[in-house]
Amino acid sequence: MKLSARNQLQGIVSEVRKGAVTTIVKIDVKHPAVISASITNEAADELGLKVGDQALAIIKASEVIVGK
Amino acid sequence: MKLSARNQLQGIVSEVRKGAVTTIVKIDVKHPAVISASITNEAADELGLKVGDQALAIIKASEVIVGK
Amino acid sequence: MKLSARNQLQGIVSEVRKGAVTTIVKIDVKHPAVISASITNEAADELGLKVGDQALAIIKASEVIVGK
Amino acid sequence: MKLSARNQLQGIVSEVRKGAVTTIVKIDVKHPAVISASITNEAADELGLKVGDQALAIIKASEVIVGK
Amino acid sequence: MKLSARNQLQGIVSEVRKGAVTTIVKIDVKHPAVISASITNEAADELGLKVGDQALAIIKASEVIVGK
Amino acid sequence: MKLSARNQLQGIVSEVRKGAVTTIVKIDVKHPAVISASITNEAADELGLKVGDQALAIIKASEVIVGK
Numbered sequence: 001m002k003l004s005a006r007n008q009l010q011g012i013v014s015e016v017r018k019g020a021v022t023t024i025v026k027i028d029v030k031h032p033a034v035i036s037a038s039i040t041n042e043a044a045d046e047l048g049l050k051v052g053d054q055a056l057a058i059i060k061a062s063e064v065i066v067g068k
Numbered sequence: 069m070k071l072s073a074r075n076q077l078q079g080i081v082s083e084v085r086k087g088a089v090t091t092i093v094k095i096d097v098k099h100p101a102v103i104s105a106s107i108t109n110e111a112a113d114e115l116g117l118k119v120g121d122q123a124l125a126i127i128k129a130s131e132v133i134v135g136k
Numbered sequence: 137m138k139l140s141a142r143n144q145l146q147g148i149v150s151e152v153r154k155g156a157v158t159t160i161v162k163i164d165v166k167h168p169a170v171i172s173a174s175i176t177n178e179a180a181d182e183l184g185l186k187v188g189d190q191a192l193a194i195i196k197a198s199e200v201i202v203g204k
Numbered sequence: 205m206k207l208s209a210r211n212q213l214q215g216i217v218s219e220v221r222k223g224a225v226t227t228i229v230k231i232d233v234k235h236p237a238v239i240s241a242s243i244t245n246e247a248a249d250e251l252g253l254k255v256g257d258q259a260l261a262i263i264k265a266s267e268v269i270v271g272k
Numbered sequence: 273m274k275l276s277a278r279n280q281l282q283g284i285v286s287e288v289r290k291g292a293v294t295t296i297v298k299i300d301v302k303h304p305a306v307i308s309a310s311i312t313n314e315a316a317d318e319l320g321l322k323v324g325d326q327a328l329a330i331i332k333a334s335e336v337i338v339g340k
Numbered sequence: 341m342k343l344s345a346r347n348q349l350q351g352i353v354s355e356v357r358k359g360a361v362t363t364i365v366k367i368d369v370k371h372p373a374v375i376s377a378s379i380t381n382e383a384a385d386e387l388g389l390k391v392g393d394q395a396l397a398i399i400k401a402s403e404v405i406v407g408k
Contacts, residue, residue, distance in 0.1 A: 001137065001192070001271045001272065002182065002183050002271065002272055003194070003269055003270070003271050004161075004173070004175040004176070004179035004180070004182075004183060004269050004270040004271070005133070005179070005269045006104035006176060006178065006179060007103050007104055008135070009101055017361055018361075019223065019224065019226075019359065019360030019361030019362060020223030020224040020226070020359060020360040020361075021221060021222075021223030021224075021226050021227070021228050021242070022223065022226050022242070022359075022360070022361050022362050023361070024129065024361050024380060024382070025134055025140075027134070029101070030098055030101065033077055033097070033098065033101075035074075035075050035127075035132060036074035036075055036129040036132070036380070036382075037129055037132035037133070037134050037140070038129040038130045038132070038198070038361070038362070038380060039132075039133075039134055039140040039196075040140070040142060040197055040228060040240070040242060042142065042228070042240075043134070043140035043141070043142060043197075044140070046138065046140075047134065047136045047138050047140060048136075049134065049136065053136060054136070055134055055135065055136045056134065056135035056136065056137070057132050057133075057134065057135075058132065058133040058134070058135050058139070058269070059103075059127055059131060059132055059133070060131070060175075060266075060267075060269055061092065061104040061105055061106040061176055061179075062106045062174070062266045062267075062400075062402045063127060063128070063131035063400075063402075064103060064104070064105035064106070064107075064125050064126065064127055065073070065105070065107075065125075065126040065127070065337070065343055065344050065345045065398070065400055066093055066095070066105050066107055066111070066112075066115065066117065066123055066124065066125065066126070066343070066344040067076070067123065067124035067126050067341045067342065067343050067344070068115045068116075068117065068121060068122070068123045068124065068341065068342055069339045069340065069341065069396070070339065070340055070386065070387050071337055071338070071339050071398070072337050072338040072339070072377070072379040072380070072383035072384070072386075072387060073337045073383070074380060074382065074383060085157055086157075087155065087156030087157030087158060087291065087292060087294075088155060088156040088157075088291030088292040088294070089289055089290075089291030089292075089294050089295070089296050089310070090155075090156070090157050090158050090291060090294050090310070091157070092157050092176060092178070093344075104176070104178075105344070106157070106158070106176060106402070107344040107400075108296060108308070108310060108344070108346060108401055110296070110308075110346065111344035111345070111346060111401075112344070114342065114344075115342050115344060124341070126337075126343070128334075128335075128337055128379075129380055129383075130196075130198045130334045130335075130378070131196075131198075133139055133140050133141045133194075133196055133269070134139070134140040135137045135138065135139050135140070136137065136138055141269070142239075142240035143239050143240055144271070145237055153293055154293075155291065155292030155293030155294060156291065156292040156293075158291075158292070158293050158294050159293070160265065160293050160312060160314070161270055163270070165237065166234055166237065169213055169233065169234065169237075171211050171263075171268060172210035172211055172265040172268070172312070172314075173265055173268035173269070173270050174265040174266045174268070174293070174294070174312060175268075175269075175270055179270070180270075183270065183272045184272075185270065185272065189272060190272070191270055191271065191272045192270065192271035192272065193268050193269075193270065194268065194269040194270070194271050195239075195263055195267060195268055195269070196267070197228065197240040197241055197242040198242045198332075198334045199263060199264070199267035199332075199334075200239060200240070200241035200242070200243075200261050200262065200263055201209070201241070201243075201261075201262040201263070201275055201276050201277045201330070201332055201405070202229055202231070202241050202243055202247070202251065202253065202259055202260065202261065202262070202275070202276040203212070203259065203260035203262050203273045203274065203275050203276070204251045204252075204253065204257060204258065204259045204260070204273065204274055205273065205328070205407045205408065206318065206319050206407065206408055207330070207405055207406070207407050208297075208309070208311040208312070208315035208316070208318075208319060208405050208406040208407070209315070209405045210312060210314065210315060223359065223360060223362075224359030224360040224362070225357055225358075225359030225360075225362050225363070225364050225378070226359060226362050226378070229276075241276070242334070243276040243332075244276070244278060244333055244364060244376070244378060246278065246364070246376075247276035247277070247278060247333075248276070250274065250276075251274050251276060260273070262275070262405070264311075264402075264403075264405055265312055265315075266310070266402045266403075277405070278375075278376035279375050279376055280407070281373055296401065297406055299406070301373065302370055302373065305349055305369065305370065307346075307347050307399075307404060308346035308347055308401040308404070309401055309404035309405070309406050310401040310402045310404070311404075311405075311406055315406070316406075319406065319408045320408075321406065321408065325408060326408070327406055327407065327408045328406065328407035328408065329404050329405075329406065329407075330404065330405040330406070330407050331375075331399055331403060331404055331405070332403070333364065333376040333377055333378040334378045335399060335400070335403035336375060336376070336377035336378070336379075336397050336398065336399055337345070337377070337379075337397075337398040337399070338365055338367070338377050338379055338383070338384075338387065338389065338395055338396065338397065338398070339348070339395065339396035339398050340387045340388075340389065340393060340394070340395045340396065
């Protein structure tokens with residue numbers, strides 16, 4: 001499947017921190033950049049996310065703010 | 069100023085494509101990753117974005133989808 | 137690939153309206169519901185979206201507002 | 205009140221799972237589609253969301269990713 | 273109808289700038305704050321937005337970035 | 341640093357409610373408007389957000405829904 005989301009960064013899961021209903025996942029996309037994602041626990045469980053997994057950080061262009 | 073947004077990727081503006089009211093900006097954050105941002109023309113003008121500028125791609129953790 | 141996004145609705149593309157840099161895509165997910173998506177022209181072109189295509193509307197749970 | 209959000213799906217609340225500060229709400233919009241929403245506990249309490257309630261899942265077109 | 277979105281700011285439409293498929297709407301919520309919204313033309317037409325209208329700017333808490 | 345985000349409202353932090361991995365921050369931007377933001381605990385800690393702080397609520401135009 002191809003996605004319309006313009007930004008799809010491949011990396012390795014480096015941290016999975018589970019809260020009550022939300023999980024914070026960190027994906028090391030290329031040193032030194034690490035992408036943080038906040039997803040539901042249900043999603044984290046369904047994907048079985050754990051440190052060392054290959055994963056993709058997917059971000060729509062309309063969600064990106066530009067700073068200069 | 070510090071921002072709560074977890075993801076702040078430094079890069080170089082590599083493309084600025086202006087539409088009627090929306091501008092697509094590409095920021096080369098580290099080869100081969102390029103981040104696309106869709107922002108208002110007004111914002112692009114106010115920041116004076118042009119190819120070669122240093123810029124920051126800023127993304128909230130709650131906007132990131134994880135694929136695996 | 138599995139996605140963390142909780143909402144993935146299968147449907148048929150029923151309209152593709154291209155603007156200057158943004159395209160509005162409508163996906164008929166099940167009568168009478170039609171999902172509207174606003175994506176970049178680049179994404180629409182890359183996916184080759186046209187009326188009659190099978191497509192998926194993907195929405196993160198954190199983007200949904202509840203009304204009652 | 206009319207809303208600019210293009211996607212407004214009517215359904216029945218089928219699950220309300222409360223976390224520390226975030227609540228996951230599921231709205232059965234039409235079998236077999238169920239929309240998950242992640243909202244603040246404060247919002248869930250203020251709306252008094254409970255299983256069986258009529259509710260609306262509201263989604264802006266710019267938040268929808270298209271997969272094909 | 274009550275909405276889960278935590279931020280609902282009442283104001284007066286002070287500008288409506290229509291692009292090819294996207295409209296920028298400005299809502300003067302209280303001097304000197306003006307909220308900019310980028311919505312589809314379809315939405316702007318359906319709501320018949322024009323300068324001087326009473327309108328509400330609705331924003332989910334998960335979309336707000338905090339700077340300090 | 342200048343940001344492309346069109347909406348940047350200055351205010352005073354009036355509440356910081358920490359959950360398991362998510363923190364709800366309220367910023368009093370001008371009586372009677374209070375902006376709620378849902379951010380990661382990590383972000384709240386890094387900014388050291390506490391009641392009485394000067395803070396900025398930053399919102400992209402594409403995240404705003406218009407009601408009328």
